[in-house]
Amino acid sequence: MSTLQTLDRGLRALEVISHSPAGISVAELAKELGIHRAICYRIVATLEEHLLVARIDDGRVRLAVGVAVLASRFESRFTEDARPLLHALANETHATAFISAAEGRDCVAVLVAEPEDTVLTVGYRVGSRHPLTKGAAGIAILAARPEHPADPKPVQQARRDGYSLTRGELERGAVGIAAGIRAPSGLGTAEHCVGVVAIDGLDTDLAADAVMRAARELERLLSA
16 A cells, blocks of 8 residues: 655654654754655644644744644543443452543543442542552553663562552552553553552452453554
8 A cells, every 4th residue: 555755754753753842853853754854844844834843942843732632632532432441341340440641740540430230349530640659550650661770669560460459559458450551652642551449359360360451452442
């Protein structure tokens, strides 16, 4: 299948720029793309016209508000697609299921589902937040990031296991299991994880397997 070279270059330019939060010069961008600087200027001007990139005072290029608008529309669709999967996870594990996202140094619950056959569940509301360094959700998100020598032991363990397991970190008696959702590289998609939390009685082996399966299915949704 043939592709449009100019469109391909524009999309690759956005990808490169997305990895430079402080901005990137046109010369550096042209070098990364392997194209002449004059062509790169035209690509940047076109992206700028559509509010996908902007130039800061020193002339460097960074992502602009248009990317955030597109990402917000995608996040809404992702949430709707993920809702039935999260309900199924809650019922399978008999625990409160959640999807959380990184926001700065915090982990924020963006979607929650409770099991239908359990009387007592952990109250975990949308918008609840805690530091990324505490709780199964935050640790799972950190474990999905590239390895770093300074990673704490719980993050290293979660990376080896494929999921994080914590006990009593955010609420006494609560057991949490979460797995990071590795989204395809792209335009500002938030870092997510999926997990479950319960007070005692959680079958951690069953829950870990179910959570990791849910994470892979959510990755498929993100790639669709």
